[in-house]
Amino acid sequence: MLLHSRSARAAVKAAVVLVLALLLGVPLLAIVLAAFAGSWNGVWPSDPTLSHLADALAADNLASISVSLQTALVASIGAVAVGAWAALAARSAPRQVAATIDALLHLPAAVPSVVVGLGLLAAFSRPPLTLNGTATIVVMAQTTLVLAFAYNTVAGAAASLDPVLDQVAGSLGARPLRVLLTVRLPLLLPSIGAALGLAFALCMGELGATIMVYPASWRTLPVSIFALADRGSLFLAAADTLVLIAVTVAVLGLIARLRGRTMVR
Amino acid sequence: MSAAPATTAAGEPTAVARAPRIDAAGDRKAPRALAWAIPPLAIVALIFLVPLAETVWQSVADTSGAFTGFEEWGLEFASAALPKAVGTTLWIAVLVTAGCVLIGTFLAVGLSFVPFRGSGVAVRLLEAVVSFPSFIIPLAFGILYGRAGVLNSALAGLPGAPHVDFVNDVPGVVLAEITYFTPFVVRPLLAVFGQLPRELLDVSGSLGAGPLMTIRRVVLPAARPALAASAGLVFLLAMNEFGIIMFTGAKNVVTLPMLIYTKSIVTFDLPAAGVVSCVQLALSLGVYGLYRALVRRLSGGLRAAA
Numbered sequence: 084m085l086l087h088s089r090s091a092r093a094a095v096k097a098a099v100v101l102v103l104a105l106l107l108g109v110p111l112l113a114i115v116l117a118a119f120a121g122s123w124n125g126v127w128p129s130d131p132t133l134s135h136l137a138d139a140l141a142a143d144n145l146a147s148i149s150v151s152l153q154t155a156l157v158a159s160i161g162a163v164a165v166g167a168w169a170a171l172a173a174r175s176a177p178r179q180v181a182a183t184i185d186a187l188l189h190l191p192a193a194v195p196s197v198v199v200g201l202g203l204l205a206a207f208s209r210p211p212l213t214l215n216g217t218a219t220i221v222v223m224a225q226t227t228l229v230l231a232f233a234y235n236t237v238a239g240a241a242a243s244l245d246p247v248l249d250q251v252a253g254s255l256g257a258r259p260l261r262v263l264l265t266v267r268l269p270l271l272l273p274s275i276g277a278a279l280g281l282a283f284a285l286c287m288g289e290l291g292a293t294i295m296v297y298p299a300s301w302r303t304l305p306v307s308i309f310a311l312a313d314r315g316s317l318f319l320a321a322a323d324t325l326v327l328i329a330v331t332v333a334v335l336g337l338i339a340r341l342r343g344r345t346m347v348r
Numbered sequence: 349m350s351a352a353p354a355t356t357a358a359g360e361p362t363a364v365a366r367a368p369r370i371d372a373a374g375d376r377k378a379p380r381a382l383a384w385a386i387p388p389l390a391i392v393a394l395i396f397l398v399p400l401a402e403t404v405w406q407s408v409a410d411t412s413g414a415f416t417g418f419e420e421w422g423l424e425f426a427s428a429a430l431p432k433a434v435g436t437t438l439w440i441a442v443l444v445t446a447g448c449v450l451i452g453t454f455l456a457v458g459l460s461f462v463p464f465r466g467s468g469v470a471v472r473l474l475e476a477v478v479s480f481p482s483f484i485i486p487l488a489f490g491i492l493y494g495r496a497g498v499l500n501s502a503l504a505g506l507p508g509a510p511h512v513d514f515v516n517d518v519p520g521v522v523l524a525e526i527t528y529f530t531p532f533v534v535r536p537l538l539a540v541f542g543q544l545p546r547e548l549l550d551v552s553g554s555l556g557a558g559p560l561m562t563i564r565r566v567v568l569p570a571a572r573p574a575l576a577a578s579a580g581l582v583f584l585l586a587m588n589e590f591g592i593i594m595f596t597g598a599k600n601v602v603t604l605p606m607l608i609y610t611k612s613i614v615t616f617d618l619p620a621a622g623v624v625s626c627v628q629l630a631l632s633l634g635v636y637g638l639y640r641a642l643v644r645r646l647s648g649g650l651r652a653a654a
Contacts, residue, residue, distance in 0.1 A: 085461040085549050085567075086559050092462055099458035102451060103470050106527050107477060110488030113498070117491045124501045165388045172385035184385060186640075191396055193636035195588035197605040198625045201612050202399025205406045205622070209413065223395045230392070259380075281479065288481025290591035291605070295613060305481055305591075312483075312595060317491050324484055331479075 117321035135322035144307065144323065148330060151304040154218065154293075155286035156334075158225035159233070163278045165226075166233030170241045171267065185238070192231035199227050200295025216298040224292035229282040236281060240274030241267075276342035280335050287331045400629070407622030420619040429607065430624060434631070437587055437603040440522055444586040447526035449579050452533025457567060459534070460541035461549070471538065474531045485524045486595035489515050516598045524592050529582045536574040544570050573646035580639035588632055604628040 086092045117123065118139075121130025138144065166188065173184040191199065203224055207214040214220040244267065252262045268275075290305040297306055304327050311320040410416050424430050455474075459467050493499050494515050503509040514520050544567065552562040568575075590605035602610070604624060612621035 085457075085553075085562060087553070091559070095458055095462045096464045099455060099462070099467075100464070102455060103474075106451070106455075106530060107470075107473055109492065110485055110527065113488040113491045114484055123491075123498055125505070126498065126502045165391050169385070169388035169392070172381065172388060176381045176385055180382060180385060184389065187389065187392060189640075190636075193584060193588075193632055194396075194400070195590065195605050195608075195628055195632060197590050197608045198403060198628060198632075199396070199399070201608060201621055201625055202403040203395075204612070205402035205618070206399040227396050227399075230396070284479035288479075288483070290481070290483060290594070294594070295609065305483065308483065308487075309595060312487055312490065313597065317487065317494075320487055321491065324481070324487060328480060328484075 114321045114324055117318050118325045119322075120318055123318075135318050136325070138319055139322040139326045144304075144326075147302055147304045147307045148326065150218075150301055151287055151327070152330065152334070154221050154225060154301075154303055155283050155289075158222045158286045159229060159279055159282035161222070161226045162229045162233040162282050163237070163275060166230055166235075166278060167237045167271065167275055169234055170238035171263070171271075173238065174241050174244075188234040188238075189231050191227050192235075196224075196228055196289070196291030197295060200224055200292035203227075203292075203296055215296075216300075218298075218301040220296045221293055221298075221301055221303070224296050225286045225289050228289060228292055229285045232285065233278040233282045236278035237271060237274050240271055244270055273342060276338060280338045283334060283338065284331055287327060287334075403622055403625045404629075405622075406618055407626055409619070411618065416619075420623050424620055424623040429602070430627065433602050433604050433607045433624070434627065436518075436601065437605075437628075437631070440518065440525070440601070440603060441583050441586040443522045444525040444529060445579050445583045447522065448530045448533045448582045449575065451526065452530045452537065452578070453568075453571070453575065455530070456534045456537035456541060456571075457563060460538060460544075461567075471534075474534055477528070478531050478535075482528050482589075482591050483595040485528045486515075486520075486592050489520060489524055489596065493520075515596055518598070518601055520596050521593050521598050521601050524596060525586050525589055528592060529585055532582055532585070533575070533578045536578050537571050540571050540574045541567070576646055577639070577643050580635070580642055584632065584635050584639060587635060588628075604631070 086095060116128050118135055119131050119133070120128030121132040121134075123129070169184055169188050173181040173188075176184065203220050204215060206212075207220060207223075214223070248266055248270070249262055252266050253259075257265070288305060289303075290309060293303050294306055294309065297303065304323060308320050308323045308327070311317075311323065405413070407420055408415060408418055459471060491497055493512055495513055497512075497515070499512050503512065514523075548566055549562055552566050553559075557565065588605065589603075590609065593601055593603060593606055594609070604627065608621050608624050608628065611617045611624060
């Protein structure tokens, strides 16, 4: 035991609770309360209302939610597909190549989202590939930004796979494709599911690169929330944020259920 | 002191044992393995490397992509805005890292060694916050501590109370980033402390060390690799942060990402944005290289930080 005196333990506990409350509790509580506040002119909000939440679920905003969902789903699936493929390729490649793949796939995490966005604008604003102003460029931005996390999650699991399993399957006459489909991928499914969840959550909240590249016709929810907050509609922004978190958590739950069903024991 | 060499020694045999297997497989199947690596690498090149190269090229080219020279570089480096943005970026990153390390260490030590009812919930919440959108913190700060926020309207009722106004400036940005990034320090530290034998603390105490001495001599040395790795990560994240600063609406906090955004989206000066991006890239990749080297040297921290 680190602290034997009762009063010292109580003091440390109180300090930890206080810091946690200021760090997490108060901001999260503020968002929830503001989302339902008609007005907030004292310590506590007054005139509780559902109108902000109703606005957050109105037609205009539903479009943003749908755009966010589609973008995040396509981008996270794309990032996990590329990341998992690269992780598997790195595992069977010679060591130098594996190190190069590893370094390259981690690199996007080090580059600021604004630079990723600017790069896409610079590369795809003129022929041969003109994607500026399309939904594709938003998807590409989010895919790039979560690629490193997707790769890292799957590569970690791939490194701890028992190589004997591959060799046994191979020595029993299974072709490499069959080993991949029936041995390696099923064993990696939990990590692929985890990578998908993480990538999806990050995509749903992405603002930096999206705000650089989004066209007016493809506005994600975080961009709408930023516009609201910038105008000073903080309560409405809070309600939208709650909706964003709720939708994200719902999809994460769905991914977790799929993971549970496909889990190999 | 003792933790870093011990974990390195434990980490090395697996790397050595794994090497011959990969090489043996690589010798036989090298061409096929290389062919397998091409599709994902091609996609990464298309969506990431080509855009990066285009950004760099943009700083020395006109809008049609033709080379125009290094004029823009001279202009940007002669301006006051760029050096000031570099200074602001690094200063904010230093403050945020220091704050996260201090608060994160305190929280991790407290949660690990002086647990209380509900500390499990707190730990899970800390882990969940990382996957929340980062702008919830500046949004909450605006609601709570903004010019027309809750704190100010509460204070307005008291005679002689001060008017609080820090959200839209450096302190607001730094506090919001500390709030959002602290879990990145707490999580790896909790993992390290969870594996620290409790007997060590008892022995240290029975040998006469007070709690502070035990923390300094036993707890913190064990945490040093993980702490160094997560401090490096937070520094990098803080240097690259854009969404939080944007959301606080701090007009006079011009970091490099803010400058890139202003130059490219607001004033549409793409060559200038290219130059600032090159500076930002050099800094970010430099810090990232140092971070990777640090993690590799303290390989005990690698797993803890991941």
